[in-house]
Amino acid sequence: MTGSGTDIERPADTRSAILTAAESCFARLGIAGTTMEDVARAASSSRATVYRYFADRDALVTESVVRRAHANMDSAREFIARRPTVAERIVEGICEDVRRGRRDPMVHRLVSPGEMVLAARLLTESGRAVELTYELWQPILADAQAAGTIRADLDIRLLCEWISELEMHYIARGSTDDAEDLDHIRAQLRTYLLPALLR
Structure with a gap:
C-alpha cells in the first residue's frame, strides 16, 4: 500500500473518533436515546464502519x-x-x-x-x-x-x-x-x- 500516510485510515484513530462521536451523542441525546445511526452520523462514518469496531451501543x-x-x-x-x-x-x-x-x-x-x-x-x-x-x-x-x-x-x-x-x-x-x-x-x-x- 502506498500513500503519504495522511490518507490511510488507521484503526486506532477510527476507533477513537467513533468513541468521541458517541460521547457527544450521549451528551446531546442521552445514553438510552442514542442509536448506532446517530453515532455513525456524528462520526461522519457509515453504520457498517461503526459496527466493525463496536458490536452495539452497550459496547460503545x-x-x-x-x-x-x-x-x-x-x-x-x-x-x-x-x-x-x-x-x-x-x-x-x-x-x-x-x-x-x-x-x-x-x-x-x-x-x-x-x-x-x-x-x-x-x-x-x-x-x-x-x-x-x-x-x-x-x-x-x-x-x-x-x-x-x-x-x-x-x-x-x-x-x-x-x-x-x-x-x-x-x-x-x-x-x-x-x-x-x-x-x-x-x-x-x-x-x-x-x-x-x-x-
Whole structure:
C-alpha cells in the first residue's frame, strides 16, 4: 500500500473518533436515546464502519468509560501514593475517585437514576467496573498486605468489588454541597471500612 500516510485510515484513530462521536451523542441525546445511526452520523462514518469496531451501543458505552478511566489511572495512582498512611490512601483514594466520577460527565450520566439499570448491566454484571477498580487498587492493597498494615486474609479482588460498588453508590447519589458530602463519606469510610481492613 502506498500513500503519504495522511490518507490511510488507521484503526486506532477510527476507533477513537467513533468513541468521541458517541460521547457527544450521549451528551446531546442521552445514553438510552442514542442509536448506532446517530453515532455513525456524528462520526461522519457509515453504520457498517461503526459496527466493525463496536458490536452495539452497550459496547460503545462500556469502552467510553474504560477509556476515560485509563486516561486518569496514572494521576489517580500518583494522588494515592502521596498519602502518608495506608488508611489515608484508602479513604482519600476512594474520595478522589468519587470526586472525579461526579465531575466526569459520562460517568455521572451513566450512574444517574435514569441510567442505573444500564450501568448495572454494563459495568457491574460485566465485571468491567471491578476490573478497573482492581487495576487501580490491587498494587496498592497488595503492598499494604505485604507490609502487614492490612489483614493478610483479605481477598483483594473481593475487596476491590466492594470498593467499586461503594464508589458507584457515592457517585450516583451526588450532592449539592460536594465538600460537605465528601467529609461525610470520609467519616463513613473511617468508621466502617477501615476497621474491617486494618490490622
